[in-house]
Amino acid sequence: MKRAWLAALLIASTAHAHSASDAYLTLTVGEAAAGGVIHGQWDIALRDLDFVLQLDDDGDGRLTWGEVRRHLADVERYAFAHLRVEAGTRGACTIKPTSRMIDGHADGTYAALFFDVLCPRAAAATLDYDMFFAIDPSHRGIVVIHGGNDVATAVLSPQHRRIDLPR
Amino acid sequence: MLYVTVRRPDAPTRIHRAICSEYLRMRTHPSGPRQRFVLPTALAMLALCVGQARLQAAEVAAAPFKAPYVPSSDAEPLQEVPSVADPAVRQMRSLRAAQAAAPRDLPAAIRLADAYVDYSRQVGDAHYAGYAEAVIAPWMSEPRTPAVALVTQATILQYRHQFDDARALLDAALRSDPRNGQAWLTLATLDMVQGDYPAAGKDCAQVAGSAGFDWGLACSANLRSYLGQARQSLALLTQAAAASAGAPAGYQAWVQGLIAETAERLGDWPLAEKHHIQALTLLPQDNFLLVAYADFLLDRGRPREVLTLLADHAQSDTAFLRIALAHSLLHSADAPRYTWIMAARFEALTLRGSDYFGREQARFALQLQHDPQTALDMAQRNWQVQRAPWDARVLLEAALAADQPQAAADVLEFLRKTKLEDPVILPLASQLRERLRQFAGGAP
Numbered sequence: 001m002k003r004a005w006l007a008a009l010l011i012a013s014t015a016h017a018h019s020a021s022d023a024y025l026t027l028t029v030g031e032a033a034a035g036g037v038i039h040g041q042w043d044i045a046l047r048d049l050d051f052v053l054q055l056d057d058d059g060d061g062r063l064t065w066g067e068v069r070r071h072l073a074d075v076e077r078y079a080f081a082h083l084r085v086e087a088g089t090r091g092a093c094t095i096k097p098t099s100r101m102i103d104g105h106a107d108g109t110y111a112a113l114f115f116d117v118l119c120p121r122a123a124a125a126t127l128d129y130d131m132f133f134a135i136d137p138s139h140r141g142i143v144v145i146h147g148g149n150d151v152a153t154a155v156l157s158p159q160h161r162r163i164d165l166p167r
Numbered sequence: 168m169l170y171v172t173v174r175r176p177d178a179p180t181r182i183h184r185a186i187c188s189e190y191l192r193m194r195t196h197p198s199g200p201r202q203r204f205v206l207p208t209a210l211a212m213l214a215l216c217v218g219q220a221r222l223q224a225a226e227v228a229a230a231p232f233k234a235p236y237v238p239s240s241d242a243e244p245l246q247e248v249p250s251v252a253d254p255a256v257r258q259m260r261s262l263r264a265a266q267a268a269a270p271r272d273l274p275a276a277i278r279l280a281d282a283y284v285d286y287s288r289q290v291g292d293a294h295y296a297g298y299a300e301a302v303i304a305p306w307m308s309e310p311r312t313p314a315v316a317l318v319t320q321a322t323i324l325q326y327r328h329q330f331d332d333a334r335a336l337l338d339a340a341l342r343s344d345p346r347n348g349q350a351w352l353t354l355a356t357l358d359m360v361q362g363d364y365p366a367a368g369k370d371c372a373q374v375a376g377s378a379g380f381d382w383g384l385a386c387s388a389n390l391r392s393y394l395g396q397a398r399q400s401l402a403l404l405t406q407a408a409a410a411s412a413g414a415p416a417g418y419q420a421w422v423q424g425l426i427a428e429t430a431e432r433l434g435d436w437p438l439a440e441k442h443h444i445q446a447l448t449l450l451p452q453d454n455f456l457l458v459a460y461a462d463f464l465l466d467r468g469r470p471r472e473v474l475t476l477l478a479d480h481a482q483s484d485t486a487f488l489r490i491a492l493a494h495s496l497l498h499s500a501d502a503p504r505y506t507w508i509m510a511a512r513f514e515a516l517t518l519r520g521s522d523y524f525g526r527e528q529a530r531f532a533l534q535l536q537h538d539p540q541t542a543l544d545m546a547q548r549n550w551q552v553q554r555a556p557w558d559a560r561v562l563l564e565a566a567l568a569a570d571q572p573q574a575a576a577d578v579l580e581f582l583r584k585t586k587l588e589d590p591v592i593l594p595l596a597s598q599l600r601e602r603l604r605q606f607a608g609g610a611p
């Protein structure tokens with residue numbers, strides 16, 4: 001009797017699914033940011049990071065600030081390997097991490113990675129994102145872009161990995 | 168368009184507070200304007216407020232808004248994660264290592280994917296369904312995907328209520344492997360959820376032929392409880408339970424859960440409760456079983472016990488709804504905040520395109536937002552996708568509350584044809600038929 005078949009049965013009447021993996025990317029561009037620099041904040045769920053990087057050093061099922069803090073350099077390295085900003089023909093922009101904090105959301109605690117993006121002046125930029133897609137195609141990057149008086153939003157997914165950033 | 172200033176990591180601005188307060192007001196007082204802001208701004212507000220509010224269930228008096236921060240102590244606990252103390256977690260780790268060592272080995276991938284799906288269902292965490300999907304993705308993109316991979320992917324899609332896509336994969340799997348017991352069982356479940364009982368009957372017969380008599384018996388017994396044959400269903404399930412003494416805890420818990428559900432259909436509350444508890448004794452942390460028992464307790468007017476039952480399960484969206492409902496029934500001071508958080512969580516799901524909680528959203532709109540029209544719209548949309556007894560119930564409740572009995576016509580016809588017996592649903596149906604008669608007779 002295969003235990004795995006129970007997955008089919010016990011879903012019988014309803015799917016009792018907790019929300020899947022979301023990360024939040026907040027960008028400030030254009031006049032609202034000084035000197036053509038794009039300011040970013042990237043909130044990534046500690047649960048998601050633990051699955052990939054195994055942050056729970058003492059294996060007690062609870063991530064403390066000490067454990068997270070000790071892994072933050074790895075977290076940053078992993079995260080920014082999955083984020084790219086390019087200025088078209090002028091090449092890649094530089095992503096410079098500035099600070100790391102903790103942020104509380106409705107569904108758990110997130111790492112908040114702050115960063116600046118330095119692009120060649122007067123270049124239209126695009127952002128490419130593939131965080132977690134290879135291990136979890138249900139991950140979504142929720143983007144909020146502040147530019148001048150406007151707020152724009154986008155949802156990044158395995159099917160939509162790129163957005164154009166407003167000037 | 169709302170003007171939003173630049174965020175700074177040190178302190179929230181007055182404008183951010185104003186946005187979040189407005190959002191909080193919208194969410195907890197739905198009698199106010201609901202669609203006041205254009206969609207992008209609403210999403211921005213959501214991202215700002217959901218992203219920045221520390222909304223812990225344990226907090227009572229704290230303001231809903233807090234900026235990112237650096238904890239002051241290494242010992243500060245931040246997040247609970249699956250622990251290696253849990254044997255399921257250890258098993259997943261070792262299967263993951265085995266699969267990483269042999270990435271082209273299909274059986275290793277299926278074992279890992281099935282373990283992820285099983286864990287996903289058990290704790291009510293959709294992340295693991297995503298991990299499972301990634302593991303079998305290489306085979307899904309092959310021209311001739313093996314039947315086992317098709318069935319695992321179908322299970323994942325069914326979990327997300329993508330029933331048509333799941334059905335297509337199951338049909339394909341059965342074409343290449345007509346005696347695949349898991350495929351027949353999954354198809355039977357799908358047909359029952361979608362209210363196609365004749366098809367489910369045939370599927371259950373195939374289950375008996377491919378997976379074995381016991382599985383087929385439980386499958387048929389389950390089906391009967393939807394057809395007004397709850398007594399026979401109970402007798403057969405009791406037989407199945409007696410025959411299952413040596414079976415894995417998961418199977419026994421499933422049968423116990425079905426007995427509980429059937430006992431509720433007969434209005435035998437003590438019997439139902441006995442079997443809900445037995446099911447949970449076998450699988451203590453199972454999200455599906457916990458939520459089923461919570462719904463039973465809510466119906467019996469026992470909300471305080473729901474809070475105890477689900478205290479450690481607030482991470483599951485469906486469990487969280489029952490917690491919020493319990494707070495509302497208790498008229499607790501925290502009820503508005505639980506309602507607000509639930510609304511934020513549903514919106515986050517909608518934002519990311521994971522829109523498969525129609526039934527839960529309808530219940531939320533009716534019972535916590537006191538918005539029968541929205542509840543009815545959601546319940547009707549949900550009915551197009553799934554037709555389990557609970558889906559009928561939410562639609563009937565919403566149609567009554569909105570005083571739109573004609574909106575229930577489809578469900579009333581379905582109940583008449585299938586002959587479902589249920590002590591909660593049938594009175595609702597009677598009331599609606601009476602309203603329809605009054606409408607037809609021109610009565611006030």
